[in-house]
Amino acid sequence: MTLPVHLVPSLESATAGSAVTVEGDEAHHAVAVRRLRVGEQVVLTDGRGRSVVGEVTSTGKRVFDVEVVSADRVPEPAPALTVVQALPKGDRGELAVEVLTEVGVARVVPWAASRSVAVWKGERAAKSLARWRSTAREAAKQARRSWHPEVDALAGTAEVAELLRGADLAVVLHEDATEPLSGVDVPPSGHVVVVVGPEGGVSPDELAAFTQAGARVVRLGEEVLRTSTAGVVACAALLARTSRWS
Structure with missing residues (x-):
């Protein structure tokens, strides 16, 4: 199954075992529309080459928290x-x-x-x-x-x-x-x-x-x-x- 992808402002300090909080409209869509649940895995990206795979540890109305399982950094494509x-x-x-x-x-x-x-x-x-x-x-x-x-x-x-x-x-x-x-x-x-x-x-x-x-x-x-x-x-x-x- 392909994991859902969510955009966050920055993943500069994200490493395996760290926590990332997703807030605002991105989180609202995931929790209220997609019905994201604790225990699910997701992909987070900052759109600037960094991405992580993590497990959802908590959810709120316009927020959810993710524990990072793995982190990746992709070089900018050229040309x-x-x-x-x-x-x-x-x-x-x-x-x-x-x-x-x-x-x-x-x-x-x-x-x-x-x-x-x-x-x-x-x-x-x-x-x-x-x-x-x-x-x-x-x-x-x-x-x-x-x-x-x-x-x-x-x-x-x-x-x-x-x-x-x-x-x-x-x-x-x-x-x-x-x-x-x-x-x-x-x-x-x-x-x-x-x-x-x-x-x-x-x-x-x-x-x-x-x-x-x-x-x-x-x-x-x-x-x-x-x-x-x-x-x-x-x-x-x-x-x-x-x-x-x-």
């Missing part, structure tokens, strides 16, 4: 993948974040592209960002990741271009590109950035800004994918040529 995701319409943003988290990206950057149908402003921006971060958190637990992805605040084109300048490899997915993604050499470590455009495509001005920043414009294949699925396909194609998937 690290960042996906710049143009804002999709409807709930496709959460879908994109979910599958990108499952495939193992380190960072998701929401991008206000000029041709994005969706617009994040004011209260809507705050709520949308919160949903993306919640989706990433839950998907990371489901995928049993020791390192959870970061979801940045909304970025503009200039901020994305600056991000691309610092990458070891940066690619922009575009259906009219002549260079295939399959022909790109993937660095064994460092930082890889994938830019996924909106439903209306990446504009010429945006393409120019990104190529000037050092990005390569590539295509996945003959098929044109939705913005919510193109990123995960591209990441899988890149990861298949790294030690992470060997």
